[in-house]
Amino acid sequence: MRNFSIVGDTKTDFTAFFRQGLEKTFTTHGYEYYETPVDDIRVVFNFIDRDRVRPFRRQAQATFVVSVLEEHLRGPIDRIDVLKLAYPYLVRSLSNHFILIVHDAENERSTVSFITPEQGCYQVTYHEDEEEQFFQKVYERLEPLATSRLVIDNIFNTDIPEALSHGDEVTAQLSRSGRRLDEMNLLPAPFPLEEYVTPRDLRHIKKLYGLGGLSYGNLSARKDEARFWMSASGVNKADMKVVGQDMLLINGYDHDNNAMKISVPQDVQPKRASVDAIEHWMIYTEHPDVGAIVHIHAWMDGVQATQINYPCGTLELAETVAELVRQSDDPSRAVIGLKNHGLTITGRSLDDIFDRIEGRILPQVPMS
Secondary structure, three states: OOEEEEEEOOOOHHHHHHHHHHHHHHHHOOOEEEOOOOOOOOEEEEEOEOOEOOOOOOOOOOOEEEEEEEEEEOOOHHHOOHHHHHHHHHHHOOOOEEEEEEEEOOOOEEEEEEEOOOOOEEEEEEOOOOHHHHHHHHHHHHHHHHOOOEOOEEEEEOOOOHHHOOOOHHHHHHHHHHHHHHHOOOOOOOOOHHHOOOHHHHHHHHHHHOOOOOOOOEEEEEOOOOOEEEEEOOOOHHHOOOEOOOEEEEEEEEOOOOEEEEEOOOOOOOOOEOOOHHHHHHHHHHOOOOOEEEEEOOEOOOOEEOOOOOOOOEHHHHHHHHHHHHHOOOHHHOEEEEOOOEEEEEEOOHHHHHHHHOOOOEOOOOOO
16 A cells, blocks of 8 residues: 655645655555545554654554654754764654654755664755755665564464474584674664653554564574574663574464464564575575574674665565575675665574675774
């Protein structure tokens, strides 16, 4: 369904202009505008006030919320840390994406920065004589993300074989590699959710998106032809011990329910799978020589990268990464860049991956 709505107040001439431009451009591209959002609305633009952030409380996972905030600066935008300024508002507004409009009086220009939950940050500059081109660029940035499909639900079955209920040699390797990942000091996002949202809003976020906490990547290793072990969402990678909580046995993807299938022991309260489980599943299914996969929020020079920064946990991101792995010279030892996000690295084993990337990792992901 291609529909959208706009909520919140536009208190200045520019935000009113920006609102009108969004409505016109998305309508021109075939989206139906709703004055009042319906439960299954696809895209919501939420204009917020910096002194009173009002989140839009979506009723469905499929609703993509883009919050918009306007700032006036005394100096040029290149003197401020846009990500640090805007990210807390992204969290407080419960958004999938955030737009920060900054007016630079010194250089007589307005810059629109797009911020993602994965800390991507890229910009479009507005010029008065290029209104149509400007809004087309805004649309092209947002539309692929707004139409992407999340795969974040889990189906837990207490059918794990007794011999695997406390792990095996693969989980032992996963645990050792988790410590290696922790030693790389690739830290989580610097803005913990708990510091920026109320307990009620945090519960709402976790219910909608199954978040287990902010993390700094994930890793998995093949068990056999049909199954693989993977770190759970939000766990401490340096201390993975418990099957069903720290490490999960992924045994498939349920197309009808759009959910990952996971085998867990009967005596544990399972944690959710990483949102990247669908991506790992696609790669393992197609490439039997892939024995392990690591995802990190870091970069390496010379990597092939996705062109669109699809959100984590979407079919579109998984399909794009899987296609790039397929195109690589050796799918079993590929390094794929995720635009404005990080890396997905395949290997014949976890040790193979960490040995190959040692000394080559750049902690700062380039933004574009």
